[in-house]
Amino acid sequence: MTRAASRAPAARRAEWVTRATGLHRHAGRRAGTVDATTASDPAAVFAVLRSASPAAVDVFVHLLTRGPTARIDVARATGLSQAAVTKAVAPLVAAGLVRGGGAPAPGGPPGRPASPVRVDPEAVLAIGVKVNPDEVIGVVTDLQSGIVHSARQDVDDPTPERVTEAVALVVSRLEELLGDRSDRVAAVCAAVSGDVDTASGTVRESALLGWTDVPLGALLTEALGRDVLIENDVRALTIAEHWFGVGVGTGSFAIVTIGSGIGCGLHVNGQVVEGAFGVAGEIGHLPLTSQEHVCTCGRRGCVEAVASSSAIVRQISSARGAEVTMAEAVTLAHAGDAAAAAVFDLAGTVIGTAIATVANLTGPEIVLITGEGVSDYELFDDRLRAAFAAHAFGAAGECRIVLRPHSFDDWARGAAAAALRAVVLQRMVGGSAASHLLRAQPQE
Ligand SMILES: [Zn+2]
Numbered sequence: 001m002t003r004a005a006s007r008a009p010a011a012r013r014a015e016w017v018t019r020a021t022g023l024h025r026h027a028g029r030r031a032g033t034v035d036a037t038t039a040s041d042p043a044a045v046f047a048v049l050r051s052a053s054p055a056a057v058d059v060f061v062h063l064l065t066r067g068p069t070a071r072i073d074v075a076r077a078t079g080l081s082q083a084a085v086t087k088a089v090a091p092l093v094a095a096g097l098v099r100g101g102g103a104p105a106p107g108g109p110p111g112r113p114a115s116p117v118r119v120d121p122e123a124v125l126a127i128g129v130k131v132n133p134d135e136v137i138g139v140v141t142d143l144q145s146g147i148v149h150s151a152r153q154d155v156d157d158p159t160p161e162r163v164t165e166a167v168a169l170v171v172s173r174l175e176e177l178l179g180d181r182s183d184r185v186a187a188v189c190a191a192v193s194g195d196v197d198t199a200s201g202t203v204r205e206s207a208l209l210g211w212t213d214v215p216l217g218a219l220l221t222e223a224l225g226r227d228v229l230i231e232n233d234v235r236a237l238t239i240a241e242h243w244f245g246v247g248v249g250t251g252s253f254a255i256v257t258i259g260s261g262i263g264c265g266l267h268v269n270g271q272v273v274e275g276a277f278g279v280a281g282e283i284g285h286l287p288l289t290s291q292e293h294v295c296t297c298g299r300r301g302c303v304e305a306v307a308s309s310s311a312i313v314r315q316i317s318s319a320r321g322a323e324v325t326m327a328e329a330v331t332l333a334h335a336g337d338a339a340a341a342a343v344f345d346l347a348g349t350v351i352g353t354a355i356a357t358v359a360n361l362t363g364p365e366i367v368l369i370t371g372e373g374v375s376d377y378e379l380f381d382d383r384l385r386a387a388f389a390a391h392a393f394g395a396a397g398e399c400r401i402v403l404r405p406h407s408f409d410d411w412a413r414g415a416a417a418a419a420l421r422a423v424v425l426q427r428m429v430g431g432s433a434a435s436h437l438l439r440a441q442p443q444e
Contacts, residue, residue: 040096040123042183048095049124049186049423055080056088060119060424063098064143065243068118089117097123119143124423125181127174127188128415129167130233130408133158133209137408138170140178140185141416145244149177150409158209164219171224187437188226189419190216191233191411193261197278198436201230204278207296208260217438228438231418233411234281237370238265238272240410240417246368246402254364256283256355257406258373258380262304264354268362283354284308289346303354307347309373315343330376341379348380352387359388359396367399370406377403 052060058078063069066077071089075082092098100115121142129138135155140148151173153166167190175182194206201217203209217230231239238255241247247267257263262284266273273280284304285297293311295302305311309326316329319339324332332340355367369377389397422437 040120042124044095045097045123045184046186046423048091048097050426052091053088055084056092057425059085059088060092060098061243063117063119064424065248068100068116070116074117095123096120121146122181123184124186124420125178125184126416126419126423127171127185128236128412128417128419129170129188129190130411130415131158131163131167131190131192131209132408136163136166136170137412138167138174139409139412139416140174141413141420143420145240145413145417145420147409147413149174150412151177158211160211160214160216160219163209164216164223167220168223171226185226186423187229187419188220188224189229189231189236189415189422190220191231191236191415191418192216193233193263195279196230196232196235198229198231198274199278201228201438203230205297207298221438221440225440227423227440229419229422229436230438231415231436232278233414234263234265235272235274236418237411237414238267239421240414241265241368242267242272243417243421246366250365252362252364253366253368254281254355254358254362255368255370256351256358257371258307258351258369258377259371260309262307262351262354263371264358266358266362266364268364273362281358283358286354286357288353288357289350303350306343307351312343312347315346316340319343326376330379333379344376344379345383348383349387351380352384353391355384355401356388356391356393356396359399360391360393363396364399367401368404369401370404370410372406372408374403374406 058080059074062074062077071082071085075085078085080088089098097120098117099120100117121144124143125140125148127138127140129136133155135152137150137152139150142148151170153169155162155166171188178185192203192206193208195204197204201215203211203214203216205212217228220228234255234257237257241253241255247253251270252268254267255265264281264283266281285295285299285302287301288303289301289306291300293305294300295305306315313324313326313329316332316339317323329340333344358364359367385401388401426437
């Protein structure tokens with residue numbers, strides 16, 4: 001049993017609200033058979049990943065993000081020779097991370113090409129957790145970001161200690177659900193909203209959690225006994241889209257999340273933008289509205305100060321002289337209540353202006369709008385698009401605005417993708433994922 005599991009008292013386990021979702025395979029993936037005769041040894045897999053050459057990492061990332069590919073096409077895409085691809089793939093195949101690419105089966109149809117090379121999605125798993133003020137949501141995903149299990153744990157009071165306990169409970173529950181397969185979990189990533197220093201694993205500032213300079217990475221490596229990554233939640237979502245979503249085949253895109261905060265993740269010229277200080281794309285705090293609006297960050301005039309769900313509720317409550325919930329605010333706006341409609345209109349205008357600002361600065365092909373606020377998106381839509389069109393400069397306005405329904409599990413799935421990326425790129429320098437994965441202390 002793992003340390004985390006052994007620490008979870010049985011009585012507390014009973015409190016869990018969990019959902020085992022079963023194994024969801026990607027559409028089009030090989031129908032669910034795990035080849036037991038070639039099942040990979042997790043220790044060998046992790047060792048190969050840690051020692052992979054840059055060429056092997058390139059090939060592996062290509063297969064991971066593009067799916068099964070013939071060797072000749074891998075060579076074209078990565079700029080390597082076919083011989084170099086074969087050399088790069090050999091240790092990955094030996095460890096069971098990659099399969100196929102062999103000669104055609106004897107007796108098969110003449111002229112049939114060698115089978116494409118593909119990643120075994122079961123070879124490595126990752127755990128992602130999203131830390132909210134009232135709950136921790138966790139998922140286990142396979143190598144291609146398919147959710148295997150999920151679990152959640154309520155948090156009464158989001159102190160660093162209570163959140164650490166809740167994350168440990170969620171991880172231990174996921175390990176139980178995985179059983180023997182929990183030794184395939186390569187790392188755990190916790191996604192937190194706010195200013196996160198991934199290099200040190202420190203949450204420098206999170207208004208949502210009320211945290212300043214919390215060493216969450218150190219707390220979690222100690223509590224879990226596993227390698228840990230701490231990541232900004234929107235950047236984790238951007239990493240997931242980069243490898244497994246709209247970013248595949250897209251050089252530059254942005255994600256804008258609408259909900260309890262207004263977040264933005266940037267992917268420019270093939271790279272997820274991290275910035276020199278770990279803060280980039282904070283469109284929620286662009287000063288695009290009047291100074292009378294005070295933001296949760298303490299500054300004035302921020303986008304979030306009028307467009308976050310709490311800001312919308314606050315403004316409509318204030319206009320009516322009575323507290324309303326978000327659901328009531330939405331109903332009022334749909335029913336034509338002028339004050340409620342004006343608040344949503346302002347939010348849409350300010351978000352649209354912020355998106356135009358992002359487009360003017362970074363030139364994305366696509367802006368993906370997602371987040372829990374997207375369910376009420378029709379209330380923002382007209383004003384948002386009008387403001388975008390009014391402020392996007394020249395060809396920047398050609399970028400497509402795409403909506404994506406979003407569940408809270410998606411945040412945790414983003415965190416798991418960030419963990420996978422850190423594990424796969426751990427030898428890379430420059431991309432610097434290497435320094436961001438915090439190593440668990442060897443256990444006695
Ligand atoms: Zn702000």
